[in-house]
Amino acid sequence: MTDALLWRTLAREGEARAGVILTRRGAVETPVFMPVGTLGSVKGVRFEELESADLDASIILGNTYHLWLRPGVEVIRACGGLHKFIGWGRAILTDSGGFQVFSLSDLRRVAEGGVEFRSHVDGGLCFLSPEVSMEVQAALDSDIVMAFDECPPGQTAHDAACASMELTARWARRSRARFDELQREGADAGRTQDANGIGDEARLSSDGVSGRQAIFGIVQGATHLDLRRESLARTVEVGFDGYAIGGLSVGEEKEAMYEVVEALAPQMPTDAPRYLMGVGTPEDLVECVARGVDMFDCVMPTRNGRNGQAFTSRGKLNIKNARWTTDTRPLDDACACSVCRRHSRAYLRHLYMTGEMLAAVLLSHHNLAFFLDTMRRVRQAIRSGEFTRFRREFLVGTGSGVE
Structure with missing residues (x-):
């Protein structure tokens, strides 16, 4: 675990944990729900309200894919990073963009190097890889970065889910390696690609990130428990500041989701936060806290x-x-x-x-x-x-x- 993030468990009851994540922008008490700020805003809610005693959100989620496409890395960099750009002084977690690539893009080609796809904004050809995702998130200067992964549908057959899990494991190592380079050398030592111009490179901001960010790995494997356990072992082997369960609430039955969480969460490292991505209803949150999860995000409050x-x-x-x-x-x-x-x-x-x-x-x-x-x-x-x-x-x- 890096100095950019410290985790403490304060109390337990069964598998449920109460704790605190210490980030450079303040403490985040867990279990925590993170409002989703897809395009740099939590839809329909001002940041003053999110900071008020009425809501008092300690962390929000930013969407790397959408911010990369609009307004673009260069705009956010020029404005001093995502926090300054949107006017939010508390913690931000950014996803890697992997889920959006696989859920929003009809025309995509997955290869070992990364994913080539058509932008949903203008149809332009884009390329996203573990390295590009890390570079974009470094430019955003979020507090918690997510490793780049492949997110298969919930009902994916075993062989296809296995191949996807293997790719996610290899991408986890590449994400970690590029993340470490950027944290060690500062983001100014890296390069990032324009989402709408493959091969066009631009230097990141000269102030760099210099070890200020933390990174979470993502466990995949659809609803296949053997693949989930293997993915967890390989993700822990790489080593991250926190661990996420991805690829749930994507079409599988709710009981299947609970089964995966119940089998997986207690096996995740006890000295790091556990994050269930994209879930869910209030009942899901309470049920998954009981199974050992610490962090959640979902668009449901504002979408509904x-x-x-x-x-x-x-x-x-x-x-x-x-x-x-x-x-x-x-x-x-x-x-x-x-x-x-x-x-x-x-x-x-x-x-x-x-x-x-x-x-x-x-x-x-x-x-x-x-x-x-x-x-x-x-x-x-x-x-x-x-x-x-x-x-x-x-x-x-x-x-x-x-x-």
């Missing part, structure tokens, strides 16, 4: 908010439902967020049904507040030895169904 759905302690609420037309109650009586303190279901339904943009803003804010508060309550429950009871009561409540 934009589509009229609120997460509550009594289950999901569809604000489009006519039954809320004159309902003066808040979205969630148990929620203390500013939306629930001020606005009624009737008003939020009115906003949504009339196409007012404020509906998406308010629903997204509430959903993020619910996810982040759930993680705060999980941390408190683990530290007080009450997580088993909390888990049981939380799942009964959210299973009530208020739609």
Whole structure:
């Protein structure tokens, strides 16, 4: 583990862990949910709100693929890195771009060297490799960098999943090697490629990164437990500051996801954070904390908010439902967020049904507040030895169904 990231376990109950990740931009208490800032913003939510006591997010996720394509590395570099560009002073984790390449691009060619694909923005030919991903993330100057991986669909057959896992293992070594070079020499010693011009090289910023970033490895293998265990062993052999479970919530059954997490998380290093990528519902977060996971991210709070759905302690609420037309109650009586303190279901339904943009803003804010508060309550429950009871009561409540 590098000096850029320190991990401490503060309490345990079963496999559930409460801890803290110390980054150069502050402490991140775990278990933690990371709001997703795909294009440098958490959709519909201002950073002042994310920093407020209402939400108080300690870390967000940035999307390497999308930022690489727009506005591009040169723009962000010229503005002093991603934190300065977006105006966020707390921690940022950037994904490697691998998942987006495989999920968004219809026309792609995977080879040992990397992935050639068509940009979803303008159709231009792009090339992303472990080295390019590390260089782009160095230029972004995020606090936690993700190794470049291949993410196969959840139902991938064993032979294909094995080949993909082997490629991810080789790419992990290359990611680690290039990452170490950039941290040792400073990002100014590296070169990065323009997403829209293969072979066009430009020097990274002269101030460099110089050991300020941490790097997580990613375990793949679809739903095949033997491949997952082999991937974990090979990823640990390379050595990373944290370890992620990738390639879940990509089409497999939920029970299959839980089975993989339950088999894998307890086998992951105890002296490093464990990150489940792209998951999930509030119930998924609580269930996977119980299985040993520390970190989560998902677009669901803001995406579902934009589509009229609120997460509550009594289950999901569809604000489009006519039954809320004159309902003066808040979205969630148990929620203390500013939306629930001020606005009624009737008003939020009115906003949504009339196409007012404020509906998406308010629903997204509430959903993020619910996810982040759930993680705060999980941390408190683990530290007080009450997580088993909390888990049981939380799942009964959210299973009530208020739609």
